[in-house]
Amino acid sequence: MEARHLRYALALAEHQHFGRAAASLGIAQPPLSTQIAALEREVGERLFDRTSRGVLPTAAGEAFLTRARSALAEMRLAQVDAGRAARGETGRLRIGFIGSALLDPLPGVLGRFRRTHPQVRLSLQELDTPTGTAALLAGELDVAVGRGSPRGTGAEDLVTVPIGADHLVAVVSAAHPFAGRPSIDVEQLGREPLVVSPDAASSYLRPVFGPDPAVLDGATMARDIHTIAGLAACCVGVGLGPHRMRLIARDDIRFCDVEPRFRLPDLHMSFRVTDRSPVLAAFLSVVRRNCAEVGSRLDELLARHPSAVADMAGG
Structure with a gap:
């Protein structure tokens, strides 16, 4: 059973006529009749009565149509949600930061990100630089803001850019x-x-x-x-x-x-080089607008995140 079968059934219930329903769907009447008959065979029940007054839903048809409306609505929402997630408009971002970053530049960055991405769930933790780096490498954070470039085992797996001198x-x-x-x-x-x-x-x-x-x-x-x-x-x-x-x-x-x-x-922002999250891309875009110190390094990184580039172009 496909989404088009549900749309065909709903159109037929609305117009109560195969010809008018087919015209509303932009298809010929014979294919619509064939598809409705196939749908009834798959469901195992007669969904419509063909009467002199028109094509009317049976009791089984009414029950089916109620679920069909809900299913199509959920499918539309799923499509919307998928698009929003792909643009980094929903999801979660976990950020660890040292206290001084909360004086500057994080207030401007977080404030703007909150305004432009209100549906993203932010998880924020104040952590010293070594602890934040370790949490980032362990996959417990998505972004770490600390003083100085990360050092030690695993640092080569992180991308680090300066965000403040x-x-x-x-x-x-x-x-x-x-x-x-x-x-x-x-x-x-x-x-x-x-x-x-x-x-x-x-x-x-x-x-x-x-x-x-x-x-x-x-x-x-x-x-x-x-x-x-x-x-x-x-x-x-x-x-x-x-x-x-x-x-x-x-x-x-x-x-x-x-x-x-x-x-x-310098204050540095780090994230995992393998992270291709659209939410991270959107966050990088906001950082790019608010932190003059990021320089060309972050521009190069943003080029690897198409959603962030699109977000920048849009505003």
Whole structure:
């Protein structure tokens, strides 16, 4: 039984005449009669009575037509749903990110994606960079946003693009002697108790202090930039973090640049090279519009995702 058989039966029930039904379907009357007879044989029941008043559904026909209408409606919805899924308008996207990315650029990216793809289910987790990379490689995430390019076993299976540059700043209590200074130097920092994230202390912050990175060994560890800022406000120590930390709105903290300026590893967005999900393609398109730092690398990647290219062309 095919969808056209259901449409033929519904047309015949509507017009109650083989000739008029055939004309509405754009076919000749004999093929319609043949197909209705074949349908009745397949169902095993007479679906229509041929009377002088017209061709009328039997009781079995009425029951069949009710299901036929539902089946055709579901088939139309299935076609619509398939198209929306192919365009990345439905589905799920799992994103892991470090806290500082939620200051910038994720608010613009996620906000725009939510507005343009409201039916996509977003699953968001704040994770440090190593944990996010591991979850991405394990298939537990679709996108990971972290600081620096992923490293280690499996990193070659990921596509990574930069989405934001940053440099190091210090955050102190409004009552701290450094408050109000535009900048402080590394030597001064080395004499202060510090508040940093574990990931930063074990990797990219160590070169800041040159031959004496041991100052980081006694630092207070904080999971994210908001905790770093909060502990600095409590005078626990001088917090160190990315420049985008300045977007934190608190009256009890002050920010100072660190001299000499130290560029932090870029924020990077990573996903699996084998991922051809239309939802991911749509997300990449939004990232492309919102993050100037992605450069030609993401353009090349978008070319591999036709739905994303079409989405970009459309607006």
